[in-house]
Amino acid sequence: MQVSIDAPDESHDEIRGRSGSFNKALDFFEFAKNNCNSKNLVIATTLMKHNYKKIFGMFELCSKLKPSTFCVIPIMPSGKATKDDDISVELKKEIFDHLIDEWLMKYQNNFDLSLIIPKGLIPQRFQNTRHGGGYLCSFPHMLGIDSNGNVAPCDGLLDNSEFILGNIRIDSLKKIVNHPSYIKLKNIGETEFEGVCKICKFLPDCQGGCRVEAYNRYRRFTAPDPICQSFYEKGLFPKENLRC
Numbered sequence: 227m228q229v230s231i232d233a234p235d236e237s238h239d240e241i242r243g244r245s246g247s248f249n250k251a252l253d254f255f256e257f258a259k260n261n262c263n264s265k266n267l268v269i270a271t272t273l274m275k276h277n278y279k280k281i282f283g284m285f286e287l288c289s290k291l292k293p294s295t296f297c298v299i300p301i302m303p304s305g306k307a308t309k310d311d312d313i314s315v316e317l318k319k320e321i322f323d324h325l326i327d328e329w330l331m332k333y334q335n336n337f338d339l340s341l342i343i344p345k346g347l348i349p350q351r352f353q354n355t356r357h358g359g360g361y362l363c364s365f366p367h368m369l370g371i372d373s374n375g376n377v378a379p380c381d382g383l384l385d386n387s388e389f390i391l392g393n394i395r396i397d398s399l400k401k402i403v404n405h406p407s408y409i410k411l412k413n414i415g416e417t418e419f420e421g422v423c424k425i426c427k428f429l430p431d432c433q434g435g436c437r438v439e440a441y442n443r444y445r446r447f448t449a450p451d452p453i454c455q456s457f458y459e460k461g462l463f464p465k466e467n468l469r470c
Contacts, residue, residue, distance in 0.1 A: 228268040228297070229255045232276075234283035241276050255291055268340075270297040273321065274311045281321060285328065288337050295338040295357065298325060300453060302439060318453075319462045326352045344435040344454050346426040346467045360428075365437045366411040369402070377402050379411055382438035411437075414447060421450030422458035425469050
């Protein structure tokens with residue numbers, strides 16, 4: 227069970243645009259911890275321009291709340307979020323490194339740390355931890371379904387009519403998964419990936435990270451994951467994770 231908290235104080239309310247949402251999130255987390263039979267209670271924070279200066283304060287909050295995992299997610303421009311809400315590649319690299327180092331030094335016995343980034347961006351010193359495998363996308367071995375019953379290969383594609391495979395209220399599941407567009411996406415092979423993906427050691431496991439983000443940025447499903455490519459172009463991609 228995941229509770230999203232984007233700051234260690236009421237500035238969470240400003241990010242969410244709703245007064246009182248910080249305290250409600252805290253109350254729900256305590257309710258879940260006391261009433262749900264789950265050992266996996268996650269606090270997730272989306273890293274963005276509005277909260278990056280307070281991201282390390284989340285460690286203190288997690289020490290008090292005691293989740294099983296603190297999860298940090300780079301912002302993906304979609305919906306209300308825009309590119310203007312993102313931070314620079316250099317700042318992301320600095321924050322990821324400092325998060326890992328501080329967690330290893332102070333907090334690893336209190337809760338797990340998970341960075342929702344492809345494994346190629348994770349330095350070796352963090353890879354032997356519980357969540358050191360990074361983010362693995364299940365696309366296209368999944369389906370996204372909206373409230374109207376429309377089905378796409380991923381919920382990130384539901385706003386694009388080109389990728390609607392059918393409607394679960396009308397079409398059989400067999401018909402939907404045999405849609406030519408879905409079959410084509412499932413058949414993309416490793417040799418077709420571009421950019422840094424084709425020289426990353428972890429491509430067989432990662433399968434190119436977020437395919438929807440790649441398509442949204444480059445208009446090709448074979449394009450590299452945008453965050454990995456941006457790190458590579460800035461010379462910040464971990465060299466030990468490349469095949470050459």
